[in-house]
Amino acid sequence: MARTTGTKRAILDAALQLAAERGISGTTMDDVAERAGVAKGSLYYNFSSKDQLFEGLMLEGMSALTEALREARAGAQGEAAIEALVTTLLGRIKANTPLARVIAGDIFRTDRPWQETSFAFRHEALAEFAAAIDGAGRERSVPAGQDPGASVTWSTQLMAASVFGATLMAGLEWLVSDPDRPQADVVDAVLATFGRSREPAVVQAKTPR
Template sequence: MVRMTGTKRAILDAALEIAAERGISGTTMDDVAERAGVAKGSLYYNFASKDKLFEGLLGEGMAALTEVLREARTGVEGWSAIEALVTTLLGSIARNTALAKIIAGDIFRTDRAWREASFTFRHDALAEFEVAITEALPEASAVGASALMASSVFGATLMAGLEWLLFDEERPQAEVVAAVLCTFSGRLVPATH
């Protein structure tokens, strides 16, 4: 984690809060300065543009996520690693729902100046899932399907997690983990299939 000044932290926290409500496009630098309680000069001294600000915010969030995902799958393999990754991703979404909403909302935007950066961040987090999937099912990698399957497991967890936190928050986390993992368990497929 990058060391940062109190001002920088206050700016990032304010930007996160506002963007979770209105999306990145709906967030202005004026709003961020006001919410953070800093002068506009100070805001622009720390982040030269709104794009740089959100590049910093998403970069920090995705790097932290990638780190906890890597820790979660280290020392376990295959299906156990997938279980650990889904559990950890749901925990991260629960701890930082605002960031998860921004990621879900902007992961596929194509107009961003930081599209390249965003691609790298997404790629790094998905790579952790891809490693586990390749261990669990080497044939998937052989036919080039492991990256799509990583997106699939990540997307399933992200969507179920946001559905839980925004519309069904009383449900215990363990039940959400179990429901997502059940989707991948093969129990949806008839035994004769």
């Protein structure tokens, strides 16, 4: 997705700040125009409605996340793929906590105009985790490019939701309780929950970070 700039970017950023502070339902177009420092005409020129604005914001965030997860999994095999996904998701939560909060609060809402698209993205994100779990169990990964969710059992789908939920909740807890702790400590704690530990090679590669 091309990076959005200028007025459109300012509007999306203001909408995100406000949604993180007071929820999507609690945010009005007037609030967004004021926070972004743009005229209402300019706001409506860029986004014809509040629904369209927040749909754009959610989709931008969710597609960036699924793309990052896809890349992370494609670059790793077996057990390391799960670690790569956990590390990537934690990194995104840290890099954009307001967005993580807004997505976390929206992910199981059933009243949003963007519900179907949001559902599709959740499915895609979970499919990456499912493929990594499948690959770790069978010591092989689903090739990049192939639909990783194609042959996933319901039980693997639930395990994928578990790994995703564990990482999301641990990440948000990290940033609420002690955000100065290094990300590697959070990765360790999440992997320890799964009875796993970081791959030595990956620890090595990440030391300079």
